[in-house]
Amino acid sequence: MLCQTSDELQHFVEEAKKHTKEGKVANYIPELGKANPDQLSIAIHYPDGRCISAGDIQTKMTLQSISKVISLAFVLMDRGFRYVFERVGMEPTGDPFNSIAKLETMAPAKPLNPMINAGALVVTHMIKGDTVQDRFNRLLRFIRGLADDPSIDYCERVARSEFETADLNRALCYFLKQHHIITEDVETLLDLYTKQCAIEMNCLDLARIGLIFAMDGKDPLTGKQIMPDDVARICKTFMVTCGMYNASGEFAIKIGIPAKSGVSGGIMGAVPGRFGIGIYGPALDDKGNSVAGIKLLELLSKNYQLSMF
Numbered sequence: 001m002l003c004q005t006s007d008e009l010q011h012f013v014e015e016a017k018k019h020t021k022e023g024k025v026a027n028y029i030p031e032l033g034k035a036n037p038d039q040l041s042i043a044i045h046y047p048d049g050r051c052i053s054a055g056d057i058q059t060k061m062t063l064q065s066i067s068k069v070i071s072l073a074f075v076l077m078d079r080g081f082r083y084v085f086e087r088v089g090m091e092p093t094g095d096p097f098n099s100i101a102k103l104e105t106m107a108p109a110k111p112l113n114p115m116i117n118a119g120a121l122v123v124t125h126m127i128k129g130d131t132v133q134d135r136f137n138r139l140l141r142f143i144r145g146l147a148d149d150p151s152i153d154y155c156e157r158v159a160r161s162e163f164e165t166a167d168l169n170r171a172l173c174y175f176l177k178q179h180h181i182i183t184e185d186v187e188t189l190l191d192l193y194t195k196q197c198a199i200e201m202n203c204l205d206l207a208r209i210g211l212i213f214a215m216d217g218k219d220p221l222t223g224k225q226i227m228p229d230d231v232a233r234i235c236k237t238f239m240v241t242c243g244m245y246n247a248s249g250e251f252a253i254k255i256g257i258p259a260k261s262g263v264s265g266g267i268m269g270a271v272p273g274r275f276g277i278g279i280y281g282p283a284l285d286d287k288g289n290s291v292a293g294i295k296l297l298e299l300l301s302k303n304y305q306l307s308m309f
């Protein structure tokens with residue numbers, strides 16, 4: 001059985017919203033600190049075109065780490081599996097997303113997976129193009145295609161705010177450069193990465209993108225195969241093993257769907273073969289996941305048996 005109406009969904013949003021008080025908005029990127037912690041919204045996009053939604057659905061969020069799964073799909077298509085996985089691994093870390101610890105203890109200094117910052121920076125480094133603008137536009141075009149929304153753009157304020165304060169990511173880049181995992185100028189890479197993370201949309205668009213992953217890379221509404229099914233499969237596997245930071249194991253047990261979250265409070269879910277989910281709830285738990293968003297998914301998963309396991 002599936003959740004059929006926006007009213008049904010509204011009931012779950014009201015229940016989960018009580019938990020927003022347990023979290024805090026991220027403020028290490030100063031612009032993100034301006035978000036309203038009480039907000040919560042969700043959209044569910046079905047393959048037959050129906051979309052149900054509830055909460056503050058027009059509020060836009062920046063993708064932040066959710067962009068990592070999309071840039072991974074993009075470079076897998078651009079470069080091929082072999083090239084990509086020679087430079088970034090496939091294993092969860094159990095560490096926070098911005099940790100430098102394992103980079104130092106692993107040899108070679110190849111990031112363990114593309115969902116942690118070190119790995120995502122290597123993935124962004126692999127986006128082809130002559131200039132930052134060119135590389136960014138290629139990625140943005142891909143994202144607009146996934147969401148079927150040509151109006152999607154990035155938020156300049158958030159990008160700038162992160163660029164000006166991203167010293168930890170700079171440190172990761174310099175470390176990776178020292179070990180020849182990346183070869184370009186660090187500021188150039190950070191310019192591209194912070195723009196990528198600042199790509200902005202509402203939960204309706206996010207659910208539409210989740211749907212493409214859920215349907216193995218094919219847009220069920222246009223019939224277009226936007227990414228090869230193998231690419232979608234790899235992305236969903238990473239979402240399960242490391243999509244929810246170092247809470248991915250608990251999330252798999254309690255909720256059991258491929259999902260990726262970001263420090264803006266977004267969560268993209270892809271219920272295999274069934275539907276896409278987009279959530280926005282900027283109050284985060286101590287791991288960096290939307291506290292009310294997780295509650296909401298927990299309620300939905302229990303009520304509608306969404307776990308894939």
Ligand code: GLU
Pocket residue numbers: 063064065066097098117162169197261262263264288
């Ligand atoms: N742009 C953020 C960073 O690199 C993304 C982090 C996240 O959403 O987990 O710190």
